[in-house]
Amino acid sequence: xxxxxxxxxxxxxxxxxxxxxxxxxxxxxxxxxxxxxxxxxxxxxxxxxxxxxxxxxxxxxxxxxxxxxxxxxxxxxxxxxxxxxxxxxxxxxxxxxxxxxxxxxxxxxxxx
Amino acid sequence: xxxxxxxxxxxxxxxxxxxxxxxxxxxxxxxxxxxxxxxxxxxxxxxxxxxxxxxxxxxxxxxxxxxxxxxxxxxxxxxxxxxxxxxxxxxxxxxxxxxxxxxxxxxxxxxx
DNA sequence: ATTTTATTTCTACTAATATGGAATTGTCAA
DNA sequence: TTGACAATTCCATATTAGTAGAAATAAAAT
Numbered sequence: 001x002x003x004x005x006x007x008x009x010x011x012x013x014x015x016x017x018x019x020x021x022x023x024x025x026x027x028x029x030x031x032x033x034x035x036x037x038x039x040x041x042x043x044x045x046x047x048x049x050x051x052x053x054x055x056x057x058x059x060x061x062x063x064x065x066x067x068x069x070x071x072x073x074x075x076x077x078x079x080x081x082x083x084x085x086x087x088x089x090x091x092x093x094x095x096x097x098x099x100x101x102x103x104x105x106x107x108x109x110x111x112x
Numbered sequence: 113x114x115x116x117x118x119x120x121x122x123x124x125x126x127x128x129x130x131x132x133x134x135x136x137x138x139x140x141x142x143x144x145x146x147x148x149x150x151x152x153x154x155x156x157x158x159x160x161x162x163x164x165x166x167x168x169x170x171x172x173x174x175x176x177x178x179x180x181x182x183x184x185x186x187x188x189x190x191x192x193x194x195x196x197x198x199x200x201x202x203x204x205x206x207x208x209x210x211x212x213x214x215x216x217x218x219x220x221x222x223x224x
Numbered sequence: 225a226t227t228t229t230a231t232t233t234c235t236a237c238t239a240a241t242a243t244g245g246a247a248t249t250g251t252c253a254a
Numbered sequence: 255t256t257g258a259c260a261a262t263t264c265c266a267t268a269t270t271a272g273t274a275g276a277a278a279t280a281a282a283a284t
Contacts, residue, residue, distance in 0.1 A: 003135070007128040013199075014123025015272085016116050023115070023202050035231060045274050050232055052272090069230050069281040080203065087125075087196060090135050127242085147261060157244050162262055164242090181251040181260050 001086045009059045009083050017044065018052050025062060025075040032065070032074030113198045121171045121195050129156065130164050137174060137187040144177070144186030 013019055024041055025033060039049050053073060056062045060079050065072045125131055136153055137145060151161050165185060168174045172191050177184045 003131055004128050007126055007131040009126075010122050010131065011126025014119055014121070014126040016119040017272090019115055019119040019122065026202050036229090039231095046231065047233085047274055047276090048272075051274090054232085055271090066280085071231065084196070084199060084203070090138050091192065091196070129242090148259095151261095158261065159244055159246090159263080160242075163244090166262085167241095178250085183261060 001082050005059070006083060006086045009061060009079070012056050012059050012061055015052070017042065017048075018056060021049075021052060021056065021073075022061070022075070025073060028074075030074065030077070032072045034070045034072055035064075036070070038073065113194050117171075118195060118198045121173060121191070124168050124171050124173055127164070129154065129160075130168060133161075133164060133168065133185075134173070134187070137185060140186075142186065142189070144184045146182045146184055147176075148182070150185065 013022055020042060021038060024038055035046075035049065035053065038053075039046055042049065053062070053064070057064065060076055062073050062075050065074065125134055132154060133150060136150055147158075147161065147165065150165075151158055154161065165174070165176070169176065172188055174185050174187050177186065
């Protein structure tokens with residue numbers, strides 16, 4: 001992933017409402033969640049939510065799939081994966097070795 | 113790290129100039145780089161760069177240290193670490209197992 | 225056909241961000 | 255103590271983002 005695209009995607013995650021959406025959709029897994037369910041969990045106006053979803057869709061962080069009159073939102077896990085991979089690749093470049101503790105045994109990443 | 117803070121930090125990384133700064137400072141490692149050196153690499157006006165640095169400092173992504181008339185910028189690796197850790201923790205929560213390939217052997221994270 | 229439900233698009237408004245020239249501050253050297 | 259250098263702060267301006275009510279669209283149920 002090139003820098004511009006990574007920045008655009010990070011910017012979308014860089015808003016508390018959208019990061020909350022991200023969080024909810026990670027928990028929901030591959031089948032995703034309906035817009036209505038997300039709205040209920042966040043308790044925000046439908047138009048506001050719709051606006052945020054549209055932004056995330058525009059950078060391919062998530063996709064929607066209609067089933068009857070319900071729209072299901074699913075995270076694009078491969079895109080999220082690529083984004084985190086990009087960040088890691090950058091972080092690992094320090095002096096040829098990682099300056100991050102996250103990859104050492106015993107921490108979060110190791111448990112995934 | 114709580115959601116609000118994580119979002120604020122992601123938002124700062126979510127700008128191409130600042131992500132470029134981040135990248136340069138990762139490569140520079142712990143000793144960091146002077147503002148002037150960063151400016152030279154990015155080729156942008158000093159005031160614009162200063163503005164972006166100030167924003168990143170505000171959310172503790174980086175710090176500055178004066179040495180004579182030169183200001184050195186250093187990434188706060190522990191903060192970056194915590195931020196990526198937060199994202200990972202969220203991502204790992206899907207159905208109790210990771211939906212990310214990034215932690216499987218053979219990819220970027222594994223090489224760090 | 226009409227109503228209900230789910231969600232988006234339209235619209236308007238306000239606030240925040242990004243940019244960069246000019247003036248300023250801090251530090252050293254002559 | 256004046257001059258040069260490093261970088262910031264001040265300022266104006268242009269653009270983009272965020273919010274949410276109202277109207278519109280889509281699909282199902284009656």
